[in-house]
Amino acid sequence: LYRRQRYYSMALDAYNAALRGMKLTLGTHHSNVSAILGNIGNLYKEMGDLDSAFSTYQEVLGLESYRLGLSHPEVAITLHNIATIEALRGHYENALKLYKRVLSLQKKLFGKGHISVAATTACMGDVYERRGNLEKAMELGENALQIKMKELGRHNTEVGRTLHKLGKIAFQQNLYNLAESYLNRALLIYRLNNLGEGHEWIVEATRDSADIDAVVALGTDTGYEC
DSSP states (O other): OHHHHHHHHHHHHHHHHHHHHHHHHHOTTOHHHHHHHHHHHHHHHHHTOHHHHHHHHHHHHHHHHHHHOTTOHHHHHHHHHHHHHHHHTTOHHHHHHHHHHHHHHHHHHHOTTOHHHHHHHHHHHHHHHHHTOHHHHHHHHHHHHHHHHHHHOTTOHHHHHHHHHHHHHHHHTTOHHHHHHHHHHHHHHHHHTTOOTTSHHHHHHHHHHHHHHHHHHHHTOOOOOO
16 A cells, blocks of 8 residues: 555656646647646546546646637546546536536537447446436446447447446346346356456356345245244
């Protein structure tokens, strides 16, 4: 932990030194300034300093909007980063508002079937899941799944991860057969990609499948134990 914190501190010092140099030589609105600020925001997020990450991403957004306009792909990425921070901070309403703004921009820029649309849709599903709206989370997860299968192929690991997520949501809804189906499909994809039985994704999916079997078995138990 100390080594990790020391790394973060050194990286932050290096980024801030580079930022000062860039502003002096290139000006405060140069694209390199935005890029370094974005890296600083990412570092703050990794450190768990969500407030600093939020304010840094906001600064990036201001620079990019001024330089590129409000409908640029880089602006969409930064808005997505801000939405993610808001979700992590538990500000779910604002996170959803920002994700919807990003989604509208992505559809306009890239089309409804673009992989970035799937990513944002999945993130919105995560927020709805955290709020307890599992039906909406399932709906958005399915939408993201369809795009990923079309864009990445049915056996891509990203498709597997989405299926795995859907299995977890179905389990929370007590839809055990559906959950088992999702998890089995996820496991098949993981194995087709030669991840190995010891890979964390396979271990996790196998454990989740066992949890379903255990719940179903308990539900059909006809014994009289207290």
